Amino acid sequence: xxGWVAIAGLGPGAEALVTPEVTATLADATDVVxxxxxxxxxxxxxxxxxxxxxxxxxxxRARHALQMAAEGRRVVVVSSGDPGVFAMAxxxxxxxxxxxxxxxxxxIRVLPGITAMLAASARAGAPLGxxxxxxxxxxxxxxxxxxxxxxxxxxxxxxxxxFYNPRSKARPEGFARVLEVLRAACGDxxxxxxxxxxxxxxxxxxxxxxxxxxxxxxxxxxxxLVGSSLTRVLRAGDRPLVYTPRSAPE
Amino acid sequence: xxGWVAIAGLGPGAEALVTPEVTATLADATDVVxxxxxxxxxxxxxxxxxxxxxxxxxxxRARHALQMAAEGRRVVVVSSGDPGVFAMAxxxxxxxxxxxxxxxxxxIRVLPGITAMLAASARAGAPLGxxxxxxxxxxxxxxxxxxxxxxxxxxxxxxxxxFYNPRSKARPEGFARVLEVLRAACGDxxxxxxxxxxxxxxxxxxxxxxxxxxxxxxxxxxxxLVGSSLTRVLRAGDRPLVYTPRSAPE
Numbered sequence: 001x002x003g004w005v006a007i008a009g010l011g012p013g014a015e016a017l018v019t020p021e022v023t024a025t026l027a028d029a030t031d032v033v034x035x036x037x038x039x040x041x042x043x044x045x046x047x048x049x050x051x052x053x054x055x056x057x058x059x060x061r062a063r064h065a066l067q068m069a070a071e072g073r074r075v076v077v078v079s080s081g082d083p084g085v086f087a088m089a090x091x092x093x094x095x096x097x098x099x100x101x102x103x104x105x106x107x108i109r110v111l112p113g114i115t116a117m118l119a120a121s122a123r124a125g126a127p128l129g130x131x132x133x134x135x136x137x138x139x140x141x142x143x144x145x146x147x148x149x150x151x152x153x154x155x156x157x158x159x160x161x162x163f164y165n166p167r168s169k170a171r172p173e174g175f176a177r178v179l180e181v182l183r184a185a186c187g188d189x190x191x192x193x194x195x196x197x198x199x200x201x202x203x204x205x206x207x208x209x210x211x212x213x214x215x216x217x218x219x220x221x222x223x224x225l226v227g228s229s230l231t232r233v234l235r236a237g238d239r240p241l242v243y244t245p246r247s248a249p250e
Numbered sequence: 251x252x253g254w255v256a257i258a259g260l261g262p263g264a265e266a267l268v269t270p271e272v273t274a275t276l277a278d279a280t281d282v283v284x285x286x287x288x289x290x291x292x293x294x295x296x297x298x299x300x301x302x303x304x305x306x307x308x309x310x311r312a313r314h315a316l317q318m319a320a321e322g323r324r325v326v327v328v329s330s331g332d333p334g335v336f337a338m339a340x341x342x343x344x345x346x347x348x349x350x351x352x353x354x355x356x357x358i359r360v361l362p363g364i365t366a367m368l369a370a371s372a373r374a375g376a377p378l379g380x381x382x383x384x385x386x387x388x389x390x391x392x393x394x395x396x397x398x399x400x401x402x403x404x405x406x407x408x409x410x411x412x413f414y415n416p417r418s419k420a421r422p423e424g425f426a427r428v429l430e431v432l433r434a435a436c437g438d439x440x441x442x443x444x445x446x447x448x449x450x451x452x453x454x455x456x457x458x459x460x461x462x463x464x465x466x467x468x469x470x471x472x473x474x475l476v477g478s479s480l481t482r483v484l485r486a487g488d489r490p491l492v493y494t495p496r497s498a499p500e
Contacts, residue, residue: 016271019364024266058496084371086496090379093493097484104486110372112364114269121334122360129340130392131400133383133409142380142498146408150381153407157400159383234347236354243343246308246336248392 003069005106007089009082009113010041014199017114025111026076033065034078034088042078056140058088062095066103082115086136086164116223117162120195123205125234125241127193127225130248132160137178139171147174148181155185160244161226166218176215182226183210191233191242193225194218207233207240253319255356257339259332259363260291264449267364275361276326283315284328284338292328306390308338312345316353332365336386336414366473367412370445373455375484375491377443377475380498382410387428389421397424398431405435410494411476416468426465432476433460441483441492443475444468457483457490 006025011017026032031049032042039052053061065075079087089110096103121128133154139147154161167175182190190210194217197203206217210226218224227244234241256275261267276282281299282292289302303311315325329337339360346353371378383404389397404411417425432440440460444467447453456467460476468474477494484491 011269014271016274017269017362019261019267019269021264021266082368082372084368084376084378086379089372089376090493090496093375093379093482093484093491094495096486096491097482104484106486108486108491110376112267112368112372114362114364115368118332118334118362118365122332122339122362125343126334126339126360128334128384129336129343131383131385133381133404133407134378135381141496143500146498150407150409153403154383157383157403157407158396159400232343232347234343234354236346236356236358241343241346241358243340245344246340246391248396250393 003072003074003106004108005065005069005075005077005092006109006111007077007079007083007092008111009079010038011114012081012116012119012199013197017119017199019111019113022111022113028074029076030073031068031075032078033061033075038078038080058091059095062088062092063099065092066095066099066106069106070100070103082113083110084112085115085134116164116198117225119198120193120223120225123195123198124193124207124225126243127191127227127231128160128162129244129246130160130228130230132162134162134164136164137174138165138168139174144174151178151181152185155182158228160228160231163224165220166222166224167215168220172215175218179213179215186210187229191227191231193242194222195225196222207242253322253324253356254358255315255319255325255327255342256359256361257327257329257333257342258361259329259337260288261364262331262366262369262449263447267369267449269361269363272361272363278324279326280323281318281325282328283311283325288328288330308341309345312338312342313349315342316345316349316356319356320350320353332363333360334362335365335384366414366448367475369448370443370473370475373445373448374443374457374475376493377441377477377481378410378412379494379496380410380478380480382412384412384414386414387424388415388418389424394424401428401431402435405432408478410478410481413474415470416472416474417465418470422465425468429463429465436460437479441477441481443492444472445475446472457492
């Protein structure tokens with residue numbers, strides 16, 4: 001039996017946002033590895049072993065997946081959203097680079113998924129409808145100074161912005177500092193979207209001007225989107241629609 | 251009958267990358283509007299009218315969709331990729347803002363899809379595995395100076411970059427200039443990925459160092475990804491795997 005590894009994106013939460021490619025690959029797997037709440041989204045069945053692990057052990061998990069594939073198993077590494085956006089794909093390639101040379105002969109595929117910022121953008125309207133950037137606000141793996149530098153340059157470039165991992169119990173002050181940097185660099189009325197758990201029963205969408213944005217509006221299940229200088233908020237019925245026009249003036 | 255508009259992303263090309271949400275919504279529609287090659291991806295059936303239109307008439311198409319919904323029809327506006335990323339969602343909201351006031355009472359949903367840069371990233375490995383930006387290189391709707399400014403700031407921020415619409419017959423010189431700006435701002439060996447028509451029979455993936463990147467490697471079906479200073483190229487079997495590690499050094 002020839003083993004393989006597929007690194008699959010389960011999307012933001014709803015079953016209707018899981019691609020048929022991912023569903024078919026899970027049906028063909030012998031093993032699923034991933035962070036506990038993502039593995040919990042995979043249905044148990046005979047012949048499938050679920051290996052759920054805690055947060056912050058991404059490279060251990062990746063090594064385990066590669067080792068099982070080298071032994072002939074068909075392994076799916078599950079991420080939420082898209083595996084290539086602040087998720088497991090990079091961790092698997094880090095483990096591959098540092099690991100056994102014969103692992104490089106394994107079939108390794110990345111199966112894209114609906115990443116959180118695009119699910120959030122769809123719910124809010126089209127805030128990322130023009131040039132934008134995506135920044136992981138966690139400073140677990142990078143210096144805080146780099147985060148601030150990127151924020152300032154992104155504001156100067158007038159990108160719309162998407163922030164992943166805005167806030168954790170371990171560093172509640174980081175996101176407050178992000179809002180300070182943005183207030184200094186952008187206009188007061190820049191729209192900010194707090195999109196929590198989009199497409200799940202816990203979904204909550206909040207749209208506020210930058211002056212009214214507060215750190216406690218975000219948690220680790222929230223993605224935060226910030227408009228560019230051209231982003232507009234329309235009232236449509238009882239909800240705000242946020243979009244960034246396709247045109248920028250001369 | 252209550253009309254609605256759904257702005258749906260068909261993904262990069264393969265049926266296996268169309269979400270079940272989009273498939274179900276198309277099954278419930280009375281009308282589909284969109285650019286000719288995207289409408290051609292929707293199967294004909296009794297009760298469904300296909301309205302295919304040419305490129306560069308996005309706002310006319312959006313108005314048509316809103317007008318039909320106001321008349322009680324169930325209209326899907328199709329985009330390739332994700333409708334919120336350089337696609338039809340922003341055009342529909344532009345038409346909504348400028349249009350009849352009662353259009354704002356319509357049910358308007360955006361259905362996310364797999365956008366080209368994430369399909370390309372998945373095929374190449376995980377080049378967008380750390381902070382990144384997405385820039386539309388078309389200067390149809392924005393001044394060229396803004397594109398160059400964003401390129402320079404994105405390079406200074408050390409973002410990985412994804413470029414949409416890199417090259418057209420109408421402006422072959424633009425992408426050559428982009429490569430010049432990048433060569434001046436980034437290292438010579440920065441990996442560049444030309445990902446053409448990912449997930450279709452015409453798929454072609456080319457990975458070269460920045461010094462070897464040539465304008466003619468891109469066309470309008472290509473998305474171009476450029477690594478950050480930390481992006482690595484691994485050889486795995488006969489193919490290059492490009493990934494950006496999750497960590498940045500202090």
